[in-house]
Amino acid sequence: MYGKTPVLTGVTFDIGAGEAVGLVGTSGAGKSTIARCLAGQEHPTRGTIAFDGTPIRRTPRHAVQIVFQDPRTSLNPRWTVRRCLREPAHNFRLPEPGGDLLTQVGLDPALLDRYPHELSTGQCQRVCIARALVPDPRLLVLDEPLSALDLPAQAQILDLLRAIRHDRGLAYLFISHDITVVTALCDRVLVLDGGRVIEHAQAADLLTRPQHPHTRQLIADTPRLRYPLG
Numbered sequence: 001m002y003g004k005t006p007v008l009t010g011v012t013f014d015i016g017a018g019e020a021v022g023l024v025g026t027s028g029a030g031k032s033t034i035a036r037c038l039a040g041q042e043h044p045t046r047g048t049i050a051f052d053g054t055p056i057r058r059t060p061r062h063a064v065q066i067v068f069q070d071p072r073t074s075l076n077p078r079w080t081v082r083r084c085l086r087e088p089a090h091n092f093r094l095p096e097p098g099g100d101l102l103t104q105v106g107l108d109p110a111l112l113d114r115y116p117h118e119l120s121t122g123q124c125q126r127v128c129i130a131r132a133l134v135p136d137p138r139l140l141v142l143d144e145p146l147s148a149l150d151l152p153a154q155a156q157i158l159d160l161l162r163a164i165r166h167d168r169g170l171a172y173l174f175i176s177h178d179i180t181v182v183t184a185l186c187d188r189v190l191v192l193d194g195g196r197v198i199e200h201a202q203a204a205d206l207l208t209r210p211q212h213p214h215t216r217q218l219i220a221d222t223p224r225l226r227y228p229l230g
Contacts, residue, residue: 020172022182025192035143039066062135069144071124082112088134122153
């Protein structure tokens with residue numbers, strides 16, 4: 001809630017260790033507010049956000065990391081990739097990451113000394129994902145991480161996120177307005193509308209047996225199913 005204007009009302013959900021939960025809804029539904037609250041950038045006026053039973057404010061900052069929608073505005077244009085990755089390592093007093101981390105996100109280590117303007121948008125988003133992985137988080141909040149990318153790059157980043165989750169045992173909160181993207185990656189999906197969760201189901205069930213009219217409309221508005229559910 002900002003001032004006297006309610007943004008979220010009665011939103012309750014949990015994310016298990018290693019689980020991918022999707023949050024889908026139209027613009028203004030409150031998705032990014034949830035992301036900022038989980039990342040500690042906003043604080044709810046009521047209710048509790050807990051991590052392993054501990055209030056999120058007392059959770060070690062490295063445990064929850066966030067990847068934003070626009071990778072180009074998320075990276076400092078004056079910093080090389082190396083410095084972008086060095087910053088969180090310095091903040092958390094960790095060893096400086098090297099080329100191995102870039103390899104893990106599908107980038108050539110030779111890009112360490114490049115600047116964001118020398119990279120494609122998809123490469124920039126891979127750098128943002130690598131930066132979020134530096135402190136070895138347990139939960140990754142992905143706030144519309146594909147919306148700035150073209151379709152081939154979206155599919156590649158989805159494959160990368162699947163692989164990272166498998167290799168690291170990470171939990172995800174994947175936020176999108178595109179129900180196809182969410183169901184392609186996540187185990188469970190919550191549908192948000194007007195700051196409330198109006199439906200909560202397994203990903204496959206949501207596509208085949210949607211219960212709420214708003215969910216059915218979101219599916220109907222999807223041009224085509226573009227991503228495999230593997």
